[in-house]
Amino acid sequence: MSAGSGRSRRPTRKLHRRILVVSEGNVTEKQYVERLAQNMRAQGVNISVKTAQADSDPVSVVRKCIEKRNEATKQREPYDQCVCLVDVDNHARLDEAVNLAQRNEIQMLISNVKFEIWLLWHANDSIGAKSSKQLDELIAEHGLFQKKKHLSAKFPFHKVDQALDVAHRADPDLSACRKGTNPSSAMPVLINIMRGGR
Numbered sequence: 001m002s003a004g005s006g007r008s009r010r011p012t013r014k015l016h017r018r019i020l021v022v023s024e025g026n027v028t029e030k031q032y033v034e035r036l037a038q039n040m041r042a043q044g045v046n047i048s049v050k051t052a053q054a055d056s057d058p059v060s061v062v063r064k065c066i067e068k069r070n071e072a073t074k075q076r077e078p079y080d081q082c083v084c085l086v087d088v089d090n091h092a093r094l095d096e097a098v099n100l101a102q103r104n105e106i107q108m109l110i111s112n113v114k115f116e117i118w119l120l121w122h123a124n125d126s127i128g129a130k131s132s133k134q135l136d137e138l139i140a141e142h143g144l145f146q147k148k149k150h151l152s153a154k155f156p157f158h159k160v161d162q163a164l165d166v167a168h169r170a171d172p173d174l175s176a177c178r179k180g181t182n183p184s185s186a187m188p189v190l191i192n193i194m195r196g197g198r
Contacts (some may be wrong), residue, residue, distance in 0.1 A: 001098075003076060007159050014058055016046040017045050017081070018046050018078070019082075019193060019194075020050070020072070020079040020081070020082045020083065021033050021047060021049045021084075021190070022065040022068060022083070022084050022085070023049065023061070024052055024059075024084075024086045025085075025115060028051075028115060028116070028149050029049075029151060030051055030190035031050045032151060033049050034047075035108070035157060036157055036191075037194060039160075040157075040194060040195070050065075050068055056091050057091050057097070058086040058093060058096075058097030059093045061084045061085075062097050062100045062101045062108065069106075082104075082107070082109045082110075083106070083109060083176075083189075084097075084101060084106055084108045084109065085187075086110055086111070087111050087112075087113065087115055088110060088112040088179060089113065098110075101146070102177050107177065107190075108176060108177045110177075110184075110185075110186055112178065112179060112181065112182050112183060112185070113183065114135065115185070116136070117130070118163060118167065118185040119139060119144050120138055120139060121166040121185075122144070122155070122159040123144060123156055124138060124142060125162070126138075127169055127170040127183060129183065130182065150173070167185050167187065167188050168188065170185075171185075175189065197198050
C-alpha cells in the first residue's frame, strides 16, 4: 500500500530520556534526587541514581559515572546525559575530576562547601559564606534531616524554585564543571535537565 492509501499509522511511542546521576554521598543526594523526581513528576525523563563508594573523592565519582555509562551502552540502553554530584570539602583532586568529566562529556555539579547548601536553600535564602559546621547547624535548625544524612519526611521539595532563585543569586555564573564561591551549588543544572532541558 502506498503512503497515501488512507492506512493509518500507529502513533509512535515517546521515548524517555535516560539520565544517570552518580553522587559522592551515599545517602542524602540519592534520596534528594529520587524524591524530587517523584515530587516533580518529571515527564519524559528516566533518572537512575548511583552512589560512589564511601570516602570516595571526586575523581572516583567521575570514574564510577564513566563505568556505569559504559555498562549501559554495552547493554544497548545508553544514557542521554550523565551527571556527577560532588562537594568541594577539602578535596585535593577536584581540578583533576573536572578535567576528567569534561573530557568524557559528563556534567559535574559542584556544591561549595557541600551539598547541604542546596538543601538549605529550600528553607532559607542566606547567601553568606558558611563553614561546614555552620551549615550542619542550619540544616538541623530548619529540621531538614530526620536523622543524620536522611532527609525529613516533610522536606520542602515544593520550594525547589526558591532554591533555584537563591542559587542563581549566590552564583550568577553557575554551570557544570565549575567550582563556585562559598556558598554555591550547580544543582540548578540538574533541575533543568529533570524539567526537560539539555
